[in-house]
Amino acid sequence: MALTPPSAVVRHRPARSGWTRGVLPVLLALSAASPLAAQGAIDPNVAPRAAALEREGERQMAVDLLGHYLATAPDDGRAWLQLGRFYLFDARDWHLHGHRGDPDGLLYLDFAATALDQAVRLSVDSGVVFRGVTEVDRALVTIEVSGWDASRYARPRPDTPPMPAYIVELGANLLTSCPSGGVLLTGSDLEAVSVWYGSLHRTPLDVLPIRPDLYATDSVYRLRMAAAMGVDPALPVQRALAAVADSRPICLSPTTDLAAAPALAWEPHRMVRVSRRGAVGAGTLSVTALIQASRQGRSPWVRDVQGVYDAAARNNALLCGSLLTFFGDTPPPACR
Known part of the structure; x- marks a missing residue:
């Protein structure tokens, strides 16, 4: 299989x-x-x-x-x-x-x-x-x-095995890329999982992660996250985010479908695209865990995580000259 x-x-x-x-x-x-x-x-x-x-x-x-x-x-x-x-x-x-x-x-x-x-x-x-x-x-x-406020304190069950470090690292990098107070849209389940695990080590969590697919299809999720953003839950995801953009940055993860995003002027910022600049998130970007996992070369999840970094580099060429140089002889395709 x-x-x-x-x-x-x-x-x-x-x-x-x-x-x-x-x-x-x-x-x-x-x-x-x-x-x-x-x-x-x-x-x-x-x-x-x-x-x-x-x-x-x-x-x-x-x-x-x-x-x-x-x-x-x-x-x-x-x-x-x-x-x-x-x-x-x-x-x-x-x-x-x-x-x-x-x-x-x-x-x-x-x-x-x-x-x-x-x-x-x-x-x-x-x-x-x-x-x-x-x-x-x-x-x-x-x-x-x-x-949302209650869920910020949710933690994995004690007997849950730890998530691979390079996936947690990806989530931390995405959160760090979104300005403080921003709303971070995630495009894939891999990004959503990494952001949730990355947020466990980020206190306080000053970025609001949103899953636009769930916002569009799950009325209860939409009600709760609309309340967290302070918008009318009757608004579709694009209009809700457009209303939020007046007061806080909106961040698009590398694999977010632009169809879910409002028509705003997007600019690259670290690993995301932002609607407007804000206070830089705490912490620096790191791919140490990913490099270590890449050298071991056994897990297909390493390739999937590398694909997220490659998508980020396609949106922000500056990553090719800084963070992603650590990949050495095997940079992401967008940097070759």
């Missing part, structure tokens, strides 16, 4: 119904994860087969396949990863469909975390990252339940 970046999580499939249909595959699989359970042979074709079923709109069939298979082969980390991803899809669908359905979004996230913990146990590279996505999506529910 090809490892898949977080952007794949935003795909939406029809949500299944029924609490037992959601939990039984996990219970079946976990019942076999005990060291005393009989261990069946790993079939490398099962995870790709489940992925194909999901792409065809048969997610429930894919989940059932994985649940029964993992009950006999609980050491297949890629199968656990797929199962966790499918539950993340279900949690996203719960938001998309008006926060209705059984189980609810938080329970789906619990299912996802349980499956992804097994993927992490079996050293599947993407398990750690998707496990982090689960915590970011928990924080999203906190925003919707209690508002």
